[in-house]
Amino acid sequence: MIDLRSDTVTKPTPAMRQAMAEAEVGDDVFGEDPTVQRLQARVAHLLGKEAGLFVPSGVMGNQLAIRVHTRPGDEVVLAERSHIFHYESGAPAALSGVQLRPIGDARGFLTGDDVRAVVRGRYDWEPRTRLVCLENTVNKAGGLVYPLDLTREVAEVAREHGLALHLDGARLWNAAVTSGQSEADLAAPFDTVSVCLSKGLGAPVGSVLAGEAETIRLAQRYRKLFGGGMRQVGILAAAGLHALDHHRADLATDHTRAHRLAEALAVLPVFEIDPVSVETNIVIAQTAMPAETVLERLAEHGVRMVAFGPHTIRATTHRDLSDADVERTVDVLTQAFG
Numbered sequence: 001m002i003d004l005r006s007d008t009v010t011k012p013t014p015a016m017r018q019a020m021a022e023a024e025v026g027d028d029v030f031g032e033d034p035t036v037q038r039l040q041a042r043v044a045h046l047l048g049k050e051a052g053l054f055v056p057s058g059v060m061g062n063q064l065a066i067r068v069h070t071r072p073g074d075e076v077v078l079a080e081r082s083h084i085f086h087y088e089s090g091a092p093a094a095l096s097g098v099q100l101r102p103i104g105d106a107r108g109f110l111t112g113d114d115v116r117a118v119v120r121g122r123y124d125w126e127p128r129t130r131l132v133c134l135e136n137t138v139n140k141a142g143g144l145v146y147p148l149d150l151t152r153e154v155a156e157v158a159r160e161h162g163l164a165l166h167l168d169g170a171r172l173w174n175a176a177v178t179s180g181q182s183e184a185d186l187a188a189p190f191d192t193v194s195v196c197l198s199k200g201l202g203a204p205v206g207s208v209l210a211g212e213a214e215t216i217r218l219a220q221r222y223r224k225l226f227g228g229g230m231r232q233v234g235i236l237a238a239a240g241l242h243a244l245d246h247h248r249a250d251l252a253t254d255h256t257r258a259h260r261l262a263e264a265l266a267v268l269p270v271f272e273i274d275p276v277s278v279e280t281n282i283v284i285a286q287t288a289m290p291a292e293t294v295l296e297r298l299a300e301h302g303v304r305m306v307a308f309g310p311h312t313i314r315a316t317t318h319r320d321l322s323d324a325d326v327e328r329t330v331d332v333l334t335q336a337f338g
């Protein structure tokens, strides 16, 4: 089976398993796991922040950020296209008691003016806007890179109004590769940033939330409250460190392969996609026939993708694919839909 459902399907390599087996560990709830501490410091440094916190998932990273920046009854402004709005099980309401204000365009971008237009809290009867969340790359928009100048514009408006700014950077590594800008530059306008180690980087588990030391200290308390305090978890942090050392540069290959798939889809009448819009490792295409039918037909030929709407499919490239897998997928698409 060629699995293009997500970049989370990768398995740890033998070298990564070796690093995990050899990891020095301790009880991280007591702050005594040296490998976790190394990972947290490493990611904080890469993102240009004071401190980092290892968490079990990207969702927890985002939800901790929402928890530390808000109080119950507050409002969080974010893109309608965002992961937090669509795919985090209603957690902002359940865990932080906040309401969401989804805005922005089909690319998942908000401008400074977009944010300025919805900020409120002046009157007693209005919710108080406290936080803006952006996403880079934008998953639901096909892995688009959030332009840095637009990020800075939003940051300026956030600062004007005393709002906190969080980045869901699950795939910030991909954005850095495509834009040629460092992760630290892309993270600079934000108070907090969460990044995933378990997506394109290929670690089995884990994300890191980074920000100012005081903010991260508070997030650590809420991590425990959310059930995310882990013990000898250096065994997983070691996988993250290994991924950062050895897998980051490979993301460029994922991007090339995604582009190859987009070009193959673009020539088939069943699909609608502009290959230029594929900037990273996510390929989203509209389908003339129901997405489920497309997926069934692909599965019959040993290729798996996911539906992203009734007439939308998503394919995601990742490090466990080979060039042959990509060419085989192109052949299958051409045979089944040509």
Ligand SMILES: *Cc1c(COP(=O)(O)O)cnc(C)c1O
Residues within 6 Å of the ligand: 056, 057, 058, 059, 060, 083, 084, 135, 137, 138, 139, 168, 170, 171, 196, 198, 199, 207
């Ligand atoms: C995957 C993802 C997350 C976090 O997902 P987890 O499965 O909880 O690690 C957050 N944001 C975006 C944009 C994602 O793609």
